[in-house]
Amino acid sequence: MTPGSGLSRTAKLAAGISALAIALAASTTLAQDAVPFAPLPDAKEINADRAKLGEMLFFDDRLSGDTSHSCASCHDPAKGWGTGEPMSHGYTGSLYFRNAPGLFNVANRKYLMWDGRLDGSDLGTLVRDMITEAHTMNMDSRLAQERLKQVPEYAALTEAAYGGDPYGGKIYGAIAEYLKTIRTTNAPFDAYLRGEEAALSDSAKRGMDLFAGKAGCVSCHNGPMLSDFATKATGVPDHPSLTGAAPDPGATHAGHSGTGNADDPDATALRQITMLRHFATMGTPNYMNLREDVGNYVVTKDKADWGAFVTPSLWDVGQTAPYMHSGVFATLSEVVAFYNAGNDKLAPLGLTAGEQADIVAFLESLTGDAPSVTPPELPDYALRGVGKN
């Protein structure tokens, strides 16, 4: 492949490898009009005033019921905007049953949440869901509003960003605006696609060809977001700490020790409680007797979607370990080995150790700079005049 302008190279790549992908992908084929590779999509238009307010709110634990968790508690920029744990910890006294996904390029996703239950075009609803849901921040949104009104700086920032007082819609919208700023930056593969031939090592380039060819990764991980945003069951196992097959250390965040005492129950049980409660609230048939993460089935109630999860974007994948909805794989090598081995849903790939290492090198080239984020200093509550609400 001859280097040219970024766009024309993308087009050539698309033309050159799509035939391979169709021929070799085990179970799914690349749609006719899909582009295998494309540079990172542009950032969405950002309202700076709203994003500034949203940044502060993202780090403010006063948006959780007991003021113990902010968005950043489970989406920590220092941990790839996740928790770094296999499964997230969720709200105080609970433990969550899935991995906290990183937030890189979240504004460019078509579906949100591992089970795809939220529409990617509506980040405000994602924020509302996380703030108000019992298993994440367990916040009464009306109380959130009154907390923010008690902070003069927030009142002023809200006035500047929206006009008027803080209330639910503005709170969610401001954080959603901040989420749009969380982007992959300086990923070598993006530079390569934009014409910088030397941005990829030889190993990564071989990995790219395997990704698009023999390994068939591109059949799902394609396009500018390296995801088709479809839901698929690939046979990824649940984490053994969820099923009880392995001990669960709980979480290091305060309020989640999971030591197994009467008033501090076994961490595995807490995750199971959270999962079955989620299934119950989604109206899932026979939820009390489910013993595995059924994924998108809770959305569609269609057996075909049993155990299906949204294809994650792979940008910045080097920063978001561990991997999969269950966080069951600690490293990219483990992920590649999983696909190479195949299972009842995926054909084995027959990759050599060297080829697997090349794919890992390619995946690492999808990874940009570590986020350079300093949590903002947060303003305190202040007294208001009595009867001046």
Add this chain to the structure above:
Amino acid sequence: MIQFKKTILGASALVVAFATAVWAEGEIPALATLPTPKSPADNPLTPEKVALGEKLYWDGRLSGNGSMPCSSCHLPDVGWGTGAPISFGYPGTQHWRNSQTILNSAYYNKFFWEGSATSLESQAPDAAGGGVAGNGDDAMMEMRLRFVPDYVRDFKQVFGTEWPNIAQAWMAIAAYERTIVTDATKVPFDRYLAGDAAAMSDEAKRGMDLFNGKAGCISCHNGALVSDQKFYNIGVPTAPEFADDPLYQITQRWELYQKGVSEEVYRESGKDLGLYFRTKRPEDKYKFRTPSLRELRWTEPFMHNGVLATLPDVVAFYNAGGGEGQTAGLQPLGLSDAEQAELVAFLEALSMDEPLLLDEPELPETATWSEFDK
């Protein structure tokens, strides 16, 4: 009020001799010994249900973060309340009213200071789910119970269902609360009514006459519960915390907002509007439900916001004719210091000789599904 006074003065001389009979004929029910509490037909009391309710009352699983069971704001050791002027509320928040005692809640027909719940069965979820109280999510609390094999067994035995249902938890707690009542054999006044003339001191007896007569307390605090269960604005001052502490101000506005007042009322209110929150009638502003005067020895401090610390403070408040802006028809009572002390002695005689104390039960453990699948 004038009419009341006539009734009271006319009858006060008779009250000792003909206590129940005379007042049963008149407008005002006389003080009397409490009967055994009634249970609603759809939630009969059984020992098994009470035993389950006791555990649940103490169980933090019935709150948002696992740390705020009913007992956290209704502790036996402090009169089944918190002992503080205003309840402390959910972590990160500040409650805005005095935590009412559970003692004798079995007899009320409405709950909360503004009477917003009409049964113990509906009071419990309001408290467990309220943003500044338990902040629990029904589905989460229910699933926590289902992962406790002992509870699965007990709920099945008591309610006959395969899995615990959250509404059943409130029923069991209500049943338990109906057992947290005054033991009349331990109450001087009730022993006196039963014929033991020496059960009350002479001072308390004079206080009883004042209660039924000159002081007019009986006009609202009447019947076996020593409450007419109606709503009055007696002008209780605003607690100072609402001017001094941002957390109180947050909760005050939250309550205004979530209780659905108009924009104008939300913007301007610096006080707890009481019954108005339910009715939205201007004349109901600042009205609160008459509390029972039983067990006051164990349930300091007093009033909806705990602003009066002791019984002498309460009596002095009424002696002065209530507070600013009251609409309950209160007049200065003209009680001497000695009379006020007598009234306090009588109020104390409405309490048990010792507080009703109960120890925290041992709570059953959470298990994984592998345990309860067995």
